[in-house]
Amino acid sequence: MRVVLLRGSNEHGEGSSMPFGDRDEAGRRLAGRLAGYRTADAVVLGVPRGGVPVARRVAEALDAPLDVIVVRRLRVPDHPELGLGAVAEADVRIIDDEVVFRTGVGERDLAAAEERARAELAEQAARLRAARSRVDVAGRTAIVVDDGAATGTSTHAACRVAREQGASRVVLALPVAPPEALRRLAEVVDEIVCLETPLALPSIGEWYRDFDEVRDADVAALLGATPAPRTG
Structure with missing residues (x-):
């Protein structure tokens, strides 16, 4: 590298x-x-x-x-200034385990945050590319x-x-x-x-x-x- x-x-x-x-x-x-x-x-x-x-x-x-x-950031519920990680195209998912531990975010809240972010990601990708195909x-x-x-x-x-x-x-x-x-x-x-x-x-x-x-x-x-x- x-x-x-x-x-x-x-x-x-x-x-x-x-x-x-x-x-x-x-x-x-x-x-x-x-x-x-x-x-x-x-x-x-x-x-x-x-x-x-x-x-x-x-x-x-x-x-x-x-x-x-x-890419869409995952936010801590009720504390949007804190990032749990991010999701991106190609089903990429990054979770900050330290933030999850410190905030006590459970699997259900984490799954809900990811579901919202995935929906927002798909909508944003469609807006940005419009009629263009992905390279x-x-x-x-x-x-x-x-x-x-x-x-x-x-x-x-x-x-x-x-x-x-x-x-x-x-x-x-x-x-x-x-x-x-x-x-x-x-x-x-x-x-x-x-x-x-x-x-x-x-x-x-x-x-x-x-x-x-x-x-x-x-x-x-x-x-x-x-x-x-x-x-x-």
Whole structure:
């Protein structure tokens, strides 16, 4: 497993607390470091919602098809700020056993949370892709792109989806993530390219001057603006 850390940062960003103007800039900077992945079999997969504007710039630079991997967080009942884990396409499921233990969430509540998340996931995937078919990643290099990873739970699930769908190589590309999250993510990918690695990352938005909400309609528009996916 190869990890390419293109700029190690301390907790304060080596004097720069806002290294990215917005997701578009982050995507351009990340794309500039991914030129070596411009191959005929490359597929770029954005993690909705915020990862898709970043992924769009990477896909353009690599002349690769763009698709999404839809992930939904599992929340503790009555405490939505706490994450139990995540579910994703391809029946991927990640549970944070420590949170389950600390909160006392039972199997029934966990199953109910997963059922709701699965229904929301299916609806969101349909909205985002509209009439487009999912890009087949089997036997190809899947470049999974997010706008950052604080804990890495959703990004971890997305990378597992790419693997489950048969990608021959899974490359994770991130503008920013702390070392601890990268260590966990290294378990499910072949390579990681990360621009900024602060020791702590309470919020991804802290590393962007403009971190406006990305809507499903914005993601669908970005996907609709890409050329028809290559299937071979």
